[in-house]
Amino acid sequence: xxxxxxxxxxxxxxxxxxxxxxxxxxxxxxxxxxxxxxxxxxxxxxxxxxxxxxxxxxxxxxxxxxxxxxxxxxxxxxxxxxxxxxxxxxxxxxxxxxxxxxxxxxxxxxxxxxxxxxxxxxxxxxxxxxxxxxxxxxxxxxxxxxxxxxxxxxxxxxxxxxxxxxxxxxxxxxxxxxxxxxxxxxxxxxxxxxxxxxxxxxxxxxxxxxxxxxxxxxxxxxxxxxxxxxxxxxxxxxxxxxxxxxxxxx
Ligand code: URA
Numbered sequence: 001x002x003x004x005x006x007x008x009x010x011x012x013x014x015x016x017x018x019x020x021x022x023x024x025x026x027x028x029x030x031x032x033x034x035x036x037x038x039x040x041x042x043x044x045x046x047x048x049x050x051x052x053x054x055x056x057x058x059x060x061x062x063x064x065x066x067x068x069x070x071x072x073x074x075x076x077x078x079x080x081x082x083x084x085x086x087x088x089x090x091x092x093x094x095x096x097x098x099x100x101x102x103x104x105x106x107x108x109x110x111x112x113x114x115x116x117x118x119x120x121x122x123x124x125x126x127x128x129x130x131x132x133x134x135x136x137x138x139x140x141x142x143x144x145x146x147x148x149x150x151x152x153x154x155x156x157x158x159x160x161x162x163x164x165x166x167x168x169x170x171x172x173x174x175x176x177x178x179x180x181x182x183x184x185x186x187x188x189x190x191x192x193x194x195x196x197x198x199x200x201x202x203x204x205x206x207x208x209x210x211x212x213x214x215x216x217x218x219x220x221x222x223x224x225x226x227x228x229x230x231x232x233x234x235x236x237x238x239x240x241x242x243x244x245x246x247x248x249x250x
Pocket of ligand 1: 043100101102103104107112113114115116118119146
C-alpha cells in the first residue's frame with residue numbers, strides 16, 4: 001500500500017492542509033519574489049518548477065531569506081510527506097561546508113541535517129581534525145547542509161527531478177555561506193556538484209564544485225556499513241586539514 005513506517009498517532013492529510021487558505025504571514029523574501037514573478041508550479045512541468053526555484057533562490061540575499069524562500073517552494077512533492085524542513089546546521093561562517101544527501105528519519109524529526117547515526121560518525125570524523133558544528137570560531141567550525149531539504153519517503157535515493165529543483169537553492173546557499181572549501185559527501189552530492197557519480201573513484205581527489213575547491217568523500221552511512229573504508233576517509237580528512245592550514249585563515 002506504500003506505507004513504510006508509522007510517524008504519528010493521528011493521520012495528517014497534507015493535501016487537505018495545502019488546499020486550505022494559509023492565514024499565517026508568508027516570509028517576506030518569498031512573498032516579494034513570488035509577487036514579482038507570479039509563478040505557480042504548473043502540473044508536471046519540471047522546467048517551470050526549476051525556473052521558479054531559480055527565481056526564489058536568486059531573490060534571497062541572506063541565508064535566512066533563502067531558508068524562507070526554499071521552505072515556501074511548493075514545486076517539490078516531497079514537502080507534502082515530510083515532517084520538517086531541514087535547511088542547515090552548524091556555523092554559517094565556517095571555512096568548510098559539508099554537502100550531504102538528504103534528511104533521513106532523525107533529521108526529518110529534528111529539522112536538522114546529519115543528526116542520526118551517520119551524523120554522529122560525521123561529528124566524530126571532523127572532531128578528529130579539530131572541526132565541529134558547534135564551534136563559534138570560524139577556523140574550527142563546520143557548516144552542514146544537504147542537496148535535499150525534505151526527506152524522501154523510506155530513505156530512497158533522491159530522484160533527478162528532485163535534485164534539479166533543489167540545485168538552484170544549493171548553489172545560492174553555498175554562494176551566500178561562501179566557504180573556502182566544500183566537501184561533497186557521497187554520490188548525490190557529487191551528482192549535484194560535479195554532474196557525475198562514482199564516489200569510490202572520485203573520493204580523495206580535489207576538484208572544483210560550486211566555484212570552489214571541493215573534495216568528494218565517502219558518506220558516513222557507507223563507512224558504517226564498510227568499516228575498512230574508514231582508512232581512506234581518514235586520509236581524506238588529513239588532506240582537508242592540510243588544505244585548510246595551507247590556505248591560512250580568512
Ligand atoms: N545523510 C545525509 O546525507 N544527510 C543527512 O542529513 C543525514 C543522512
